[in-house]
Amino acid sequence: xxxxxxxxxxxxxxxxxxxxxxxxxxxxxxxxxxxxxxxxxxxxxxxxxxxxxxxxxxxxxxxxxxxxxxxxxxxxxxxxxxxxxxxxxxxxxxxxxxxxxxxxxxxxxxxxxxxxxxxxxxxxxxxxxxxxxxxxxxxxxxxxxxxxxxxxxxxxxxxxxxxxxxxxxxxxxxxxxxxxxxxxxxxxxxxxxxxxxxxxxxxxxxxxxxxxxxxxxxxxxxxxxxxxxxxxxxxxxxxxxxxxxxxxxxxxxxxxxxxxxxxxxxxxxxxxxxxxxxxxxxxxxxxxxxxxxxxxxxxxxxxxxxxxxxxxxxxxxxxxxxxxxxxxxxxxxxxxxxxxxxxxxxxxxxxxxxxxx
Ligand SMILES: [Zn+2]
Numbered sequence: 319x320x321x322x323x324x325x326x327x328x329x330x331x332x333x334x335x336x337x338x339x340x341x342x343x344x345x346x347x348x349x350x351x352x353x354x355x356x357x358x359x360x361x362x363x364x365x366x367x368x369x370x371x372x373x374x375x376x377x378x379x380x381x382x383x384x385x386x387x388x389x390x391x392x393x394x395x396x397x398x399x400x401x402x403x404x405x406x407x408x409x410x411x412x413x414x415x416x417x418x419x420x421x422x423x424x425x426x427x428x429x430x431x432x433x434x435x436x437x438x439x440x441x442x443x444x445x446x447x448x449x450x451x452x453x454x455x456x457x458x459x460x461x462x463x464x465x466x467x468x469x470x471x472x473x474x475x476x477x478x479x480x481x482x483x484x485x486x487x488x489x490x491x492x493x494x495x496x497x498x499x500x501x502x503x504x505x506x507x508x509x510x511x512x513x514x515x516x517x518x519x520x521x522x523x524x525x526x527x528x529x530x531x532x533x534x535x536x537x538x539x540x541x542x543x544x545x546x547x548x549x550x551x552x553x554x555x556x557x558x559x560x561x562x563x564x565x566x567x568x569x570x571x572x573x574x575x576x577x578x579x580x581x582x583x584x585x586x587x588x589x590x591x592x593x594x595x596x597x598x599x600x601x602x603x604x605x606x607x608x609x610x611x612x613x614x615x616x617x618x619x620x621x622x623x624x625x626x627x628x629x630x631x632x633x634x635x636x637x638x639x640x641x642x643x644x645x646x647x648x649x650x651x652x653x654x655x656x657x658x659x660x661x662x663x664x665x666x667x668x669x670x671x672x673x674x675x
Pocket of ligand 1: 373381382384385386
């Protein structure tokens with residue numbers, strides 16, 4: 319289901335876009351495309367821009383923004399574009415319902431029209447039919463298996479384009495049926511410009527971007543979710559602040575956490591905390607192996623852990639790894655956080671439940 323969006327050139331994607339538009343002009347565009355790259359660098363925006371350039375009356379090439387197809391795409395009314403977007407549909411997981419026809423789909427999860435229904439139709443505008451899948455790693459196994467069928471027989475002048483930051487979560491059989499295009503974070507000046515447009519500048523912007531490995535989208539998400547405050551808390555914890563205090567502060571921290579329910583939001587909060595802590599601990603390993611703090615995203619925070627000696631570092635790292643690994647199986651998020659914190663210092667015996675907002 320496509321919705322209205324601002325159609326503008328994505329930063330840092332120009333070369334692969336031009337290359338693939340050229341391939342389309344020479345009738346060499348593959349039917350299946352997988353765009354890889356870090357989260358938050360605008361991969362999905364770039365795919366929509368790419369689709370616009372295929373539909374454009376002046377194309378294939380940079381969209382003119384003025385012709386009928388360009389305007390319909392920008393308005394979300396282009397009949398030959400199908401967008402699979404679990405995030406916009408409010409679902410954590412892309413179930414088979416998104417992919418297979420309704421009578422074949424399971425009875426749980428999304429029940430709207432599916433990719434397969436769209437692909438039964440002829441192109442209304444006589445050109446390309448395009449399916450875009452946002453965050454394709456959200457497809458569960460049944461959905462991925464159903465998706466394979468559409469990749470095998472996409473039909474004439476049909477493009478199926480996926481994007482993900484987590485290719486290892488896709489079936490090998492899917493990856494082997496698509497042409498993989500790898501992208502990177504945009505140039506630093508462009509990324510800083512994106513942050514500036516969101517009102518973040520100076521040292522804050524530089525710090526956020528470094529922590530997010532140059533991805534402006536990830537930096538903005540971190541700012542929204544209270545990432546800097548969470549990191550400060552972790553720094554205090556690794557410097558010796560009692561686990562019980564750290565735990566209490568974590569659940570009081572302000573931030574907008576993804577999730578439809580308070581329980582889902584608590585899970586997001588816990589997994590962000592575990593991700594950040596793990597990133598710090600892994601940077602401590604890199605420091606101990608000889609990396610320079612200024613080359614690492616969390617080198618400054620990790621500096622207090624690196625000199626501890628291998629055994630001590632491992633004692634801290636193991637429970638974080640285990641806790642992070644168990645996030646997807648939906649254990650109670652406060653319990654997971656406690657398990658991670660337990661590796662460093664004993665918790666006070668008084669139980670403390672989070673107050674989900
Ligand atoms: Zn156009």
